[in-house]
Amino acid sequence: MSKSPTISFIGAGNMASAIIGGMLDSGFRAADIWVSAPDDDHLQSIRKRFGVSVTTENRYCAQQADVVILAVKPQVMADVCRDIAPVVQNTRPLMISIAAGLEAATLDSWLGGGLPLVRVMPNTPSLVGKGAAGLFANKQVTEQQRQTAESVFSSIGTALWVADEDQLHAVTALSGSGPAYFFLMLEALEEAATAAGIEASTARQLAIQTMAGAAEMAARSEHDPAQLKRNVMSPGGTTERAIQSFEDGGLRQLVGKAYRAACERSEEMARELAGKS
Numbered sequence: 365m366s367k368s369p370t371i372s373f374i375g376a377g378n379m380a381s382a383i384i385g386g387m388l389d390s391g392f393r394a395a396d397i398w399v400s401a402p403d404d405d406h407l408q409s410i411r412k413r414f415g416v417s418v419t420t421e422n423r424y425c426a427q428q429a430d431v432v433i434l435a436v437k438p439q440v441m442a443d444v445c446r447d448i449a450p451v452v453q454n455t456r457p458l459m460i461s462i463a464a465g466l467e468a469a470t471l472d473s474w475l476g477g478g479l480p481l482v483r484v485m486p487n488t489p490s491l492v493g494k495g496a497a498g499l500f501a502n503k504q505v506t507e508q509q510r511q512t513a514e515s516v517f518s519s520i521g522t523a524l525w526v527a528d529e530d531q532l533h534a535v536t537a538l539s540g541s542g543p544a545y546f547f548l549m550l551e552a553l554e555e556a557a558t559a560a561g562i563e564a565s566t567a568r569q570l571a572i573q574t575m576a577g578a579a580e581m582a583a584r585s586e587h588d589p590a591q592l593k594r595n596v597m598s599p600g601g602t603t604e605r606a607i608q609s610f611e612d613g614g615l616r617q618l619v620g621k622a623y624r625a626a627c628e629r630s631e632e633m634a635r636e637l638a639g640k641s
């Protein structure tokens with residue numbers, strides 16, 4: 365069997381932690397993972413939590429790797445890429461970026477050009493093995509490298525390739541930002557239930573279990589969500605009243621508006637960041 369790839373994360377924030385946690389739970393070895401970031405105290409907490417190797421030197425981190433995962437904010441990506449470019453031009457690892465709205469061509473130019481690069485839009489539930497990620501590969505990526513990228517992200521949830529890079533904007537607005545939409549729904553339900561007199565921890569547990577149960581049913585059922593919704597709505601009953609209230613209040617249009625706002629921001633970020641090259 366071939367050796368497992370060494371995977372280096374540049375950036376040690378929410379998403380890097382979520383992906384590393386999910387990878388380790390699914391059988392990747394801590395000994396094969398490096399992480400770099402500027403703050404040594406934070407890195408030491410990552411080392412203690414996951415048992416991975418850490419360094420404050422991005423170049424050193426990148427040099428160890430068969431796969432480099434760029435997990436910094438889009439706004440600092442240009443500086444990070446330009447700094448590690450001489451190293452990765454020499455070692456030619458598979459580069460993976462998880463940054464929102466940062467196009468492959470822009471990243472590639474910052475990295476010195478011609479490198480195999482996969483763009484991934486993951487999400488934070490990766491931490492619990494329930495991630496949802498869209499992936500796009502540039503032309504330099506080999507079949508084996510595609511499989512490597514897919515093996516990382518399918519180890520922490522659902523990983524689906526998109527044929528056209530532009531579709532990553534739509535993925536970002538759906539599953540990248542999506543967990544926050546559902547957390548907002550949880551917050552609102554919890555607030556409403558506590559205002560009606562239910563104890564806060566009871567409200568939270570029931571709301572979370574309801575969301576998890578509904579998601580699991582939607583995943584397993586042969587029916588579409590509209591039918592599953594109708595199945596809850598007894599004629600003249602409580603759900604019908606609540607759903608009518610959502611529809612009258614324009615929830616459907618509001619979700620569409622929020623979704624398009626996220627898409628547009630992703631496209632806007634791509635334009636802003638490409639302008640930095």
Ligand SMILES: NC(=O)C1=CN([C@@H]2O[C@H](COP(=O)(O)OP(=O)(O)OC[C@H]3O[C@@H](n4cnc5c(N)ncnc54)[C@H](OP(=O)(O)O)[C@@H]3O)[C@@H](O)[C@H]2O)C=CC1
Pocket residue numbers: 374375376377378379380400401402403406422435436437438440444462463464485486487488540541
């Ligand atoms: N959060 C999410 O749900 C999702 C985020 N993404 C993308 O993931 C990327 C990271 O986001 P997220 O994890 O939320 O952000 P965080 O701010 O949580 O993490 C960013 C990390 O980068 C580190 N960092 C900052 N500057 C440098 C540098 N020069 N060299 C190395 N590391 C550096 C930060 O260190 P320090 O804190 O010490 O400054 C921090 O560890 C972004 O590009 C985002 O678009 C994609 C999908 C979902």
Ligand SMILES: O=C(O)[C@@H]1CCC=N1
Pocket residue numbers: 464536540541
């Ligand atoms: O809000 C953001 O920009 C990032 C990308 C998707 C989720 N978080």
